[in-house]
Amino acid sequence: MTTSAITAEGLRKRYGDVLAVDGVSLQVETGEFYGILxxxxxxxxTTMEIVEGLREPDEGSALLLGEPSWPRNTDLLRRIGVQLQASAFFEKLTAREQIRSFASFYGVSDARADAMLDSVGLTDKAHVQDDRLSGGQAQRLSIACALVHDPELVFLDEPTTGLDPQARRNLWDLLRGINEEGRTVVLTTHYMDEAETLCDRVAVMDRGKVLRVGPPRELIEELGVDSLEDVFLSLTGREYRE
Ligand SMILES: Nc1ncnc2c1ncn2[C@@H]1O[C@H](COP(=O)(O)OP(=O)(O)OP(=O)(O)O)[C@@H](O)[C@H]1O
Structure with missing residues (x-):
């Protein structure tokens, strides 16, 4: 029997008056490309942070690679990759110094760090300081840093936000490649075309609850609409959010 990459049951998290996560259960299979929309x-x-073992739920529990994700388990953290925002880079370091620093946390060699930099097409930017990288280059560097220790499962929080169409398409190819290497990928995005193209299955969330889960094509057919964007709008409504 293969273990699911993620099994979350009845997660709840409240911040003061806000019930941020309200009874979320979800299952992600090993090797899946899974979107949370x-x-x-x-x-x-908040759901991703609980599953990653970075935040304690008020209620419910999650298994990550078959192990409880809370209390925080450092052995488990080594087996996952979490893409940090570019703002989490060390200040004033070059691209190569950034990724070598991340690699050293995990006892990973400089050679592996350099190879990872190369695999995201940044070798010619190795000597460029982080604040001089373009948005797309910085995103690729942050993904490379999340992958440097060869994790089995990768979490990406809005990896293509703010990028131009060229950079976005290039990143899609990179993300597809990561998944084709056999890694499970969980991503959040506001771009429905991105989710439709990349994800095997998506979970549509609103107000702390999972409203629907399924392959994008099936959800589109089930709701009798033309696109995942239509699915999203018909499930979550059209009024402005915070
Ligand atoms: N640390 C915190 N303290 C207080 N409230 C929080 C905290 N983190 C999130 N919230 C609130 O919890 C709710 C859920 O936030 P969360 O960031 O999980 O949503 P999200 O779906 O990722 O949103 P976005 O798409 O804007 O990133 C929001 O109302 C948010 O304001």
């Missing part, structure tokens, strides 16, 4: 404030990031 939802309007601003839907609870996507």
């Amino acid at each position: 939802g309007p601003n404030g839907a609870g996507k990031t």
